[in-house]
Amino acid sequence: MGQVTVRVGGYSHPVSCEDGQEAHLVALAAEVDKRVNSIKAMGGQFGESRLLLLASLLLADEVHDLKVAVAQARTGGAGAAEAEDPRLAERIARIADRIEGIAANLDRA
Incomplete structure (x- = not known):
């Protein structure tokens, strides 16, 4: 079982995945991070x-x-x-x- 650490919203999160899916998981986390950053940019x-x-x-x-x-x-x-x-x-x-x-x-x- 693969394991990666992704960063979303400035926080690190260790996540398990199927072997060979690590890069895909990192890309998914980057998409989530992009949305988090857009929300942060709105203020609050x-x-x-x-x-x-x-x-x-x-x-x-x-x-x-x-x-x-x-x-x-x-x-x-x-x-x-x-x-x-x-x-x-x-x-x-x-x-x-x-x-x-x-x-x-x-x-x-």
Whole structure:
């Protein structure tokens, strides 16, 4: 099992991954770090868990937009994307709830 240390938001995090996936994991962490830095640039004081929550929501929003675009491209119109929106919104809400729970646990640690 591979192991890498990634930096996100100025903090180092050791993370395990499948062998051979180390570079991919580092690239993913760099994407998260980019979102964290954009949030920091907006100003305000956020703890690490809140920054990671907001960065996760930004990434989830980007994934949603990409899924809608792919659905539109497949159907040649907006019909399939509009039908899929409620399910995606529910999934994002559930993911956000899970992230909030993780963030709350991080705050206690």
